[in-house]
Amino acid sequence: MSNTGGRRKPPTIHDVAREAGVSRGTVSRVLNGGHYVSPAAAEAVNAAIRRTGYVVNRHARSLITGRSDSVGFLLTEPQERFFEDPNFNVLLRGCTQALAAHDIPLLLMLAGTDDERRRITRYITAGHVDGVLLVSSHSGDPVAEELRAAGVPLVACGKPIGLGSKVSYVAADDRDGARDMVRHLLGLGRRRIGVVTGPLDTPGGVERLAGYREVLAEAGVEEDERLIVSGDYSRASGEAAAERLLGRAPDVDAVFVASDLMAQGVLAALQRAGRRVPEDVAVGGFDDSPAAVAASPALTTIRQPWDRISAEMVRVLLAQISGEDTAAVILPTELVRRASA
Amino acid sequence: MSNTGGRRKPPTIHDVAREAGVSRGTVSRVLNGGHYVSPAAAEAVNAAIRRTGYVVNRHARSLITGRSDSVGFLLTEPQERFFEDPNFNVLLRGCTQALAAHDIPLLLMLAGTDDERRRITRYITAGHVDGVLLVSSHSGDPVAEELRAAGVPLVACGKPIGLGSKVSYVAADDRDGARDMVRHLLGLGRRRIGVVTGPLDTPGGVERLAGYREVLAEAGVEEDERLIVSGDYSRASGEAAAERLLGRAPDVDAVFVASDLMAQGVLAALQRAGRRVPEDVAVGGFDDSPAAVAASPALTTIRQPWDRISAEMVRVLLAQISGEDTAAVILPTELVRRASA
DNA sequence: TTCTCTACTGTGAACGCTCACAGATGCAGC
DNA sequence: GCTGCATCTGTGAGCGTTCACAGTAGAGAA
Numbered sequence A, B: 001m002s003n004t005g006g007r008r009k010p011p012t013i014h015d016v017a018r019e020a021g022v023s024r025g026t027v028s029r030v031l032n033g034g035h036y037v038s039p040a041a042a043e044a045v046n047a048a049i050r051r052t053g054y055v056v057n058r059h060a061r062s063l064i065t066g067r068s069d070s071v072g073f074l075l076t077e078p079q080e081r082f083f084e085d086p087n088f089n090v091l092l093r094g095c096t097q098a099l100a101a102h103d104i105p106l107l108l109m110l111a112g113t114d115d116e117r118r119r120i121t122r123y124i125t126a127g128h129v130d131g132v133l134l135v136s137s138h139s140g141d142p143v144a145e146e147l148r149a150a151g152v153p154l155v156a157c158g159k160p161i162g163l164g165s166k167v168s169y170v171a172a173d174d175r176d177g178a179r180d181m182v183r184h185l186l187g188l189g190r191r192r193i194g195v196v197t198g199p200l201d202t203p204g205g206v207e208r209l210a211g212y213r214e215v216l217a218e219a220g221v222e223e224d225e226r227l228i229v230s231g232d233y234s235r236a237s238g239e240a241a242a243e244r245l246l247g248r249a250p251d252v253d254a255v256f257v258a259s260d261l262m263a264q265g266v267l268a269a270l271q272r273a274g275r276r277v278p279e280d281v282a283v284g285g286f287d288d289s290p291a292a293v294a295a296s297p298a299l300t301t302i303r304q305p306w307d308r309i310s311a312e313m314v315r316v317l318l319a320q321i322s323g324e325d326t327a328a329v330i331l332p333t334e335l336v337r338r339a340s341a
Numbered sequence C: 001t002t003c004t005c006t007a008c009t010g011t012g013a014a015c016g017c018t019c020a021c022a023g024a025t026g027c028a029g030c
Numbered sequence D: 001g002c003t004g005c006a007t008c009t010g011t012g013a014g015c016g017t018t019c020a021c022a023g024t025a026g027a028g029a030a
Helices: A013-020 A024-031 A039-052 A058-065 A079-084 A086-100 A114-128 A142-149 A174-187 A203-219 A235-248 A260-272 A290-294 A306-321 B013-020 B024-031 B039-052 B058-065 B079-084 B086-100 B114-128 B142-149 B174-187 B203-219 B235-248 B260-272 B290-294 B306-321
Strands: A071-076 A106-111 A131-135 A154-157 A168-172 A193-197 A228-230 A254-257 A282-284 A301-303 A329-331 A334-336 B071-076 B106-111 B131-135 B154-157 B168-172 B193-197 B228-230 B254-257 B282-284 B301-303 B329-331 B334-336
Touching (some): A071 A086, A071 A114, A086 A131, A086 B114, A114 A142, A114 B086, A131 A142, A142 A154, A168 A174, A174 A193, A174 A282, A193 A203, A235 A260, B013 B039, B024 B039, B086 B306, B131 B142, B131 B306, B168 B306, B174 B193, B174 B203, B174 B301, B174 B334, B193 B203, B193 B235, B228 B235
Parallel strands (some): A071 A106, A071 A131, A131 A154, A154 A168, A193 A228, B071 B131, B131 B154, B168 B329, B193 B228
Antiparallel strands (some): A106 B106, A301 A334, B301 B334
């Protein structure tokens, strides 16, 4: 396994220019859009590039342009949670591919420890990436704030809390998704509809609960605080929440659960309590994660458009990098009907 | 959300030199190891760096050194499979963090389409990364071969097939893991031990089967071809394999399954056939994936040291980048006892 | 013809760094 | 004193680009 071969010195723009019989300037112009260059010259340059196998040296380019033509994908804080979330994978993959289409590499940055946080902040503010795709936790995020203050282009996934209103983000329409699900449950004839909320210090948690309330109010079903319990998106918290719910409102005939993982816990608790799903209690989840299909019965749930979210994040970030003003983007969700409701 | 602030021009090595009252050369020396520089000068430079908030411009450095001080994490071919595998996440995270400790960013590269493959190959061979961490599929991989031919430092995760022997890799000891598991099943008094293999065109599949055979031979248990069925690591294939196995060898009293996902399928098939686990049939998995804990009963399985694998991959790659000859690294596995065996 | 305008091309200079080299200083040995 | 050596420092060149600018050629208008 010796490091055989070594790497030969790659051809430079000089070599291409000589080969094509033109000047560096002309080659550079062909490389960057090809304006103000004659068809003959362009053809000669392209042929020379093909022949020599020339690839632009991005370092030299970056040195003078000040751009790095790369962006960071920054995950702050509780990495476990995100890394275990299959949606995170879809997001990461989607962003990587969307960027690849623009020939922009993605740098993965994980800010776990304070040391990593410092290093990453320095790296980014030093201009080593042109912008940052941010997957942040719910709590106020010092890294993100620092980046924002430094004027680094930044797009968050999901509405960030505590970052002021100045940061662009892309998110699924949590509230509308919740509305769809609760409407669906109403459509099944259920009236004692409980809810297991997510953490209420996150926008998602708040919005999903708000959607639930709105639809019940619209339908003239009076709200009952006993039907509202909260969890933290984990399976265990869903199980505990369902037990509380059954204790406080035994006549519950449907539950809207703010995450599929929690819904798994809810199913377990209902089964233990001898309630049949969906006959006695209909259950609706949120996320359309693999957990939704793995559950038995399979979960009726709300799908978030993760592929579109990643594509939009990249689009918005690139727009921001090229100096445009960008706004938040909210994308529609979709109800996925399975057995549990 | 306007792109307010803009980015100020960062300080250069010139600024630091002026601030510290020394020359560029001295600052550069301090930055790169600090040899041949007086303590007084070093102190002055460090103070100036702190005061100015200087961060080295990596592009300028790379332009002259020829190194990029970044490495690629390359995933070729069936992305779905890897992206759904939680171990992949652990691997990716581990590599990112191990590299971060060396201040080396990781570029995520996904070679799905032919177009992406071409682009990535060009990007890498052009020297835009110093080396590549490779997660490849089992089949011969044209990208990897091209990289190897170009002399790009390369470390694969798992033994690559069809890449010649010239590529370094880091892998878990599949054979020894299989041996441990089969020994464990023997220790439980089982003698009619079946095996559900992985795909036999992968090193992992081959090795795990070989381990099974070795232990049975050692123990003097005669081999029975009816006890050997194969799958493709998927849950469904495990279920089908178990049905075949039960048909061919109804007296089976234990099954070593080459992946946890398949083992889930095996459990389902056994339950449907009315066999109790582990009383009638003991089941051993492989991987220690979340599926192992989620299964009921929870799977006894073989844990692969993914955290150590990622750390070793980075170590070996960096060694290779700095010109050392590197060999393959095989890491030990660990038997995790749970309810299924 | 001459002038102007457009389309195109070549040429230095610069980006911020490292590297090789030359020079300076101090100290030991003759 | 001089020489040699080790330690330290500054300087110029150059990495491979892009960019601003100057310059050329040709077409059309006056």
